Amino acid sequence: MTSPSADTPDTPGTDAPAQPFMRTIKSFVKRAGRMGGGQIRAMEELGPKFLLPYQPGAIDFEAAYADAARAAGQKHSERPLVLEIGFGMGEATAKIAATLPDTNFLCCEVHEPGVGALLKRIGENHITNIRICNHDAVEVIDHMLPPGSLDGVHIFFPDPWHKTKHNKRRLIQSPLVAKLAARLKPGGYLHCATDWEPYAQQILEVLTAEPLLKNRALASHPELAGYAPKPHYRPLTKFENRGIKLGHGVWDVVFERV
Numbered sequence: 001m002t003s004p005s006a007d008t009p010d011t012p013g014t015d016a017p018a019q020p021f022m023r024t025i026k027s028f029v030k031r032a033g034r035m036g037g038g039q040i041r042a043m044e045e046l047g048p049k050f051l052l053p054y055q056p057g058a059i060d061f062e063a064a065y066a067d068a069a070r071a072a073g074q075k076h077s078e079r080p081l082v083l084e085i086g087f088g089m090g091e092a093t094a095k096i097a098a099t100l101p102d103t104n105f106l107c108c109e110v111h112e113p114g115v116g117a118l119l120k121r122i123g124e125n126h127i128t129n130i131r132i133c134n135h136d137a138v139e140v141i142d143h144m145l146p147p148g149s150l151d152g153v154h155i156f157f158p159d160p161w162h163k164t165k166h167n168k169r170r171l172i173q174s175p176l177v178a179k180l181a182a183r184l185k186p187g188g189y190l191h192c193a194t195d196w197e198p199y200a201q202q203i204l205e206v207l208t209a210e211p212l213l214k215n216r217a218l219a220s221h222p223e224l225a226g227y228a229p230k231p232h233y234r235p236l237t238k239f240e241n242r243g244i245k246l247g248h249g250v251w252d253v254v255f256e257r258v
């Protein structure tokens with residue numbers, strides 16, 4: 001039992017794990033962290049509108065994003081849905097949502113101060129196209145997302161779990177990738193980015209081994225050996241800029257559902 005998600009059922013709406021007493025390895029450790037005043041206010045004022053509670057059963061996306069469609073003068077069916085796993089403090093998430101106003105984003109994060117921080121950004125930037133689930137994304141995928149429901153998945157700078165004995169906690173492993181591939185529509189994409197080279201290599205290997213996915217960059221950028229140029233919508237965050245100045249690399253990996 002090595003994957004973070006291998007012991008949970010695969011069908012939204014099934015609320016009992018197949019083997020309820022098996023311990024799962026999580027891709028995160030809940031950090032203590034105090035919420036700032038602005039984050040608490042954002043949680044109270046914007047939480048009721050932008051937070052989606054974790055509850056087993058397929059999400060009613062049309063109801064959840066009705067305001068976003070109305071604000072853009074569109075039908076719900078015209079708007080792609082992108083899942084983001086682990087948005088941290090939400091800096092990139094808020095910028096991407098502003099860059100792609102016609103896309104709906106479902107953003108999962110377990111760290112509460114991060115949820116408060118993203119809600120604050122939503123308020124400050126008048127963002128309408130994000131909904132947040134303050135819960136383990138693996139359980140959200142297992143219990144709330146039907147097959148073929150996603151147009152894209154973003155996983156940016158997932159915890160690298162550097163030490164070999166912790167590598168088993170890494171989020172991006174074959175069982176989760178298979179679940180994500182099944183939830184993507186044909187032509188939908190899975191975009192991962194990391195600044196830890198051994199994890200970049202693991203991501204490339206795991207995604208390449210998934211039969212439902214093909215590497216978008218192989219044909220367009222054969223010189224990058226499987227990696228992709230940074231897509232336009234992913235902004236450079238403060239963290240990434242600092243790394244680049246120190247000479248660290250960043251690897252983007254973009255695959256597509258066949």
Ligand SMILES: C[S@@+](CC[C@H](N)C(=O)[O-])C[C@H]1O[C@@H](n2cnc3c(N)ncnc32)[C@H](O)[C@@H]1O
Nearest residue numbers: 027028086087088108109110136137156157159
């Ligand atoms: C290293 S941070 C990166 C944050 C952000 N994407 C960025 O680029 O700054 C990884 C984040 O993923 C979150 N995370 C890890 N596993 C998760 C899971 N299974 N579900 C939801 N969030 C998760 C952690 O709480 C953490 O905030």
